[in-house]
Amino acid sequence: MARGRVKRSERGRGSEEEEEEDEDEREYEVGEVRDRIKSSRGSQFNLLTHELGLGAAASRKFSRETVINGIRDLFRGLVIHPDNRYYRAWKKFILLWALYSSxxxxxxxxxxxxxPENLFILDIIGQVAFLFDIVLQFLLAYRDTQTYRMVYKRTPIALRYLKSSFIVDFLGCLPWDIIYKVGGKKEEIRYLLWIRLSRVRKVTEFFQHMEKDIRINYMFTRIVKLIVVELYCTHTAACFFYYLATTLPSSEEGYTWIGSLKLGDYSYSNFREIDFWKRYLTSLYFAIVTMATV
Structure with missing residues (x-):
């Protein structure tokens, strides 16, 4: 009899926990539906700014009760729901950093x-932000692809992130500029900077989300995405072309594409001493002309 009562009590506790999880899940789902069901009036740019949290709704004042409830939901059981309002705000913040880093x-x-010192400080701030994002990923609940139920247990959450992109994210946060200087300024160390381009996936995920949003015209999203991709490819090509010009010794820089360039009486023979923006715009022009004519 005693064993039967113990089993019944355990079953009762298990059912109560499942009911609590179902209630939490329903609350978040209802909140998500309320956020999604909005009027489709207004321009596509207004919808885009609303999605980024730059509209008037982003500047609304939160009451004391909503702030307390949000913090309580954020740290409930040290697990964060993906639709938590504070985590969604963090996603928009880290998206801007990912765009900048890319x-x-x-x-x-x-x-x-x-x-230089000003860019170095900005770089350190960015890496700290991405380190904090790594910590949040270990606490972020996810929806199981087979059962479609939210997983709130920290062990499966941590294992899932460790098996996915943890190593790449962590390597991207390392201060490669400091490592380059301490390691004897070896050029091979600088190649590891490209690991940080893995953050582009946050930008691509944002555009994928926008493409699925029925409030925003699909063609408009594709055009914006195409413009961003074109700008990024041109920017990357310009940086790469300039890097190729700096790989030769100083005595042979006059034979490079930028070292041999002359615009009237102006010569780029000592291009390393030229203003940064002039070098960048020249490289950008060279990249556009090269890709458009070859």
């Missing part, structure tokens, strides 16, 4: 052998 990495590789 464009700055080719620039750093091509034009800088050792960052």
């Amino acid at each position: 464009f700055f990495t080719p620039l750093e590789f091509g034009f800088f052998r050792g960052l």
